[in-house]
Amino acid sequence: MAYDPNNIFARILRGEIPNRTVYDDDFALAFHDINPQAPIHVLVIPKGAYTDLADFGARATPDELAGFFRAVAAVAAQLGIVEPGFRALCNTGSDAHQEVPHFHVHLFAGAPLGPMLAR
Structure with missing residues (x-):
């Protein structure tokens, strides 16, 4: 999947x-x-302009890698979801149903979330 500089997240980052x-x-x-x-x-x-987790892991600088994952943890703490728990989800590629070609992590919380995958 090629990076699309006009994807919705790139446009959000630009303030559009x-x-x-x-x-x-x-x-x-x-x-x-x-x-x-x-x-x-x-x-x-x-x-940065990264299509998915694989692209981010391959091309991001060590500072970007550490800074991003520290930000994910900081967001969870700020939202007060560390306890009783939350789910962090990253879809990569078509089989995972990635819809936006900009790497992103979903944080879900606020209720019991059930099983990870439908059985």
């Missing part, structure tokens, strides 16, 4: 599309999902 920001630093932006799948559903995206 509004969002409900939860967290913003040099490495990441976190905001509420517009179609939440849980009582709390926040997306965390890196500021």
Whole structure:
């Protein structure tokens, strides 16, 4: 999947599309999902142009890698979801139903989430 500089997350990063920001630093932006799948559903995206987790892991600098995952943890703490728990989900590729070609992590919380996959 090629990076599309006009994907919705790239446009959010450029300020072209509004969002409900939860967290913003040099490495990441976190905001509420517009179609939440849980009582709390926040997306965390890196500021760089990475298509998915594989691309991010291969091309991001050590500072970007550490800064992004620290941001994910900081967002969870800020939202108060570390206890009783949350789910962090990253879809990569078509089999995982990745819809936006910009790496992102979903944070789900606020209720028991059930099994990871349908059986």
